[in-house]
Amino acid sequence: MDEPVTVGVDGSPSSMRALDWAADEAALHGRPLRIVHASVWERFEDATPAEDSPEGRAEAAALEEIITDAEARVRRRRPEVRVHAEVLPGEPVDVLVHAGEGAFALVVGHRDHGALARRLSLGSVGPRVAERAWCPVILVGGSAPERPTGDRRxxxxxxxxxxxxxxxxxxxxxxxxxxxxxxxxxxxxxxxxxxxxxxxxxxxxxxxxxxxxxxxxxxxxxxxxxxxxxxxxxxxxxxxxxxxxxxxxxxxxxxxxxxxxxxxxxxxxxxxxxxxxxxxxxxxxxxxxxxxxx
Incomplete structure (x- = not known):
């Protein structure tokens, strides 16, 4: 199986920019695209909603909407790219690091949270993933232009x-x-x-x-x-x-x-x-x- 371009999404504008960039990257290299969304319910051990509860159904619907919308967005943008989308249990950093195993590259949206967050070592998910992932990690910031840029440098x-x-x-x-x-x-x-x-x-x-x-x-x-x-x-x-x-x-x-x-x-x-x-x-x-x- 071809190593996929893997991208993390959470429904935010920054992750949608990363998704678009990853779709273009997959098309450029003739690679499949793997879309991953992390579900963090598992960290609340005593508060995990039952699947048949209103909270559980609402959470499942929200997760399904994020991943379905992301997949549809890629198919509209790059219909030639093979797409696989999934929700994986766990914290975003852990999920993305493991999803990067066997990936051609891992694409993540990057949001800089300012000086206070940097002093508190909160930061964005992207840099923390880059420190731990074995594959190349591509961080797409809010100022990233839509491709192509013209000269392809x-x-x-x-x-x-x-x-x-x-x-x-x-x-x-x-x-x-x-x-x-x-x-x-x-x-x-x-x-x-x-x-x-x-x-x-x-x-x-x-x-x-x-x-x-x-x-x-x-x-x-x-x-x-x-x-x-x-x-x-x-x-x-x-x-x-x-x-x-x-x-x-x-x-x-x-x-x-x-x-x-x-x-x-x-x-x-x-x-x-x-x-x-x-x-x-x-x-x-x-x-x-x-x-x-x-």
């Missing part, structure tokens, strides 16, 4: 420790190739790098880093035109600027030391807040579901 953030052949580099090349668009690899030089390489001497170390991260052989095999840019200044600002009118911004996420979970750093959260397009968070080293520890 994919932007890749290249950090100081990006290795040649890293999973997020391969993912970005694959996405650009599927779109028939260009890949723009961007490295934002830190203050330390800038001090070490003054502007009048160019950026040989940064240029070498970009060339190593996206090697010529991989570019040749993909047939994608790659543009490499070195920018001075904060990475979120550089990436947000580069992602204007892009289809997708791809960022690598490393594992926390000694843990199976990935670590979303402040730069990742800043990119999510400011990116004008969907953001794909991809583990630098791919993991199998059996090692995900979910």
């Amino acid at each position: 994919v932007v890749l953030g290249v950090g100081e420790a990006t290795d040649a052949g890293a999973a997020h580099v391969a993912f970005a090349l694959r996405e650009a190739q599927a779109r028939g668009g260009d890949l723009v690899a961007v490295h934002a030089r830190s203050r330390q790098e800038t001090r070490q390489e003054p502007p009048d001497n160019g950026s040989p170390a940064a240029d070498a880093l970009l060339s190593a991260a996206v090697p010529a052989r991989a570019v040749l095999e993909s047939g994608v035109t790659v543009h490499r840019h070195v920018v001075d200044g904060p990475a979120p600002h550089a990436l947000s600027h580069a992602a204007q009118h892009a289809d997708l911004l791809v960022l690598g996420v490393r594992h926390r030391h000694g843990m199976v979970h990935r670590e979303l750093r402040p730069a990742h959260h800043a990119a999510l807040r400011h990116s004008p397009c969907p953001v794909a968070l991809v583990g630098v080293v791919p993991r199998s579901p059996t090692k995900a520890g979910n």
Whole structure:
């Protein structure tokens, strides 16, 4: 069976934008689409409504409406895509992480809840899923434009420790190739790098880093035109600027030391807040579901 593009829905406007994006992504790659909605009744152990009670019937009807409407929306938008929709028991993060096992990619709507929520570590479901899911997680924010954007560009953030052949580099090349668009690899030089390489001497170390991260052989095999840019200044600002009118911004996420979970750093959260397009968070080293520890 083809690995599906999996998308989480809850009936909210942000999840509907994610659903539309996921349907387009599935059509682009010739993949089936799996729509998942999490039922959280199970967390209220002593308050779970009986199936034949008014509360139980109302809850079942509401769940059915969300999933049925989502499936119908996809069939109208992308009738060529095979669709499977289901309600799964559990909390949204747990359900989506497990639904991502065996997925081509996992698409989730992203809502930034502001400074207070970030201080309290509440955040959105999307980033928490990205920390635990083994597959690429694509977060579609409220400002994401409807596709296509026109030039089909994919932007890749290249950090100081990006290795040649890293999973997020391969993912970005694959996405650009599927779109028939260009890949723009961007490295934002830190203050330390800038001090070490003054502007009048160019950026040989940064240029070498970009060339190593996206090697010529991989570019040749993909047939994608790659543009490499070195920018001075904060990475979120550089990436947000580069992602204007892009289809997708791809960022690598490393594992926390000694843990199976990935670590979303402040730069990742800043990119999510400011990116004008969907953001794909991809583990630098791919993991199998059996090692995900979910």
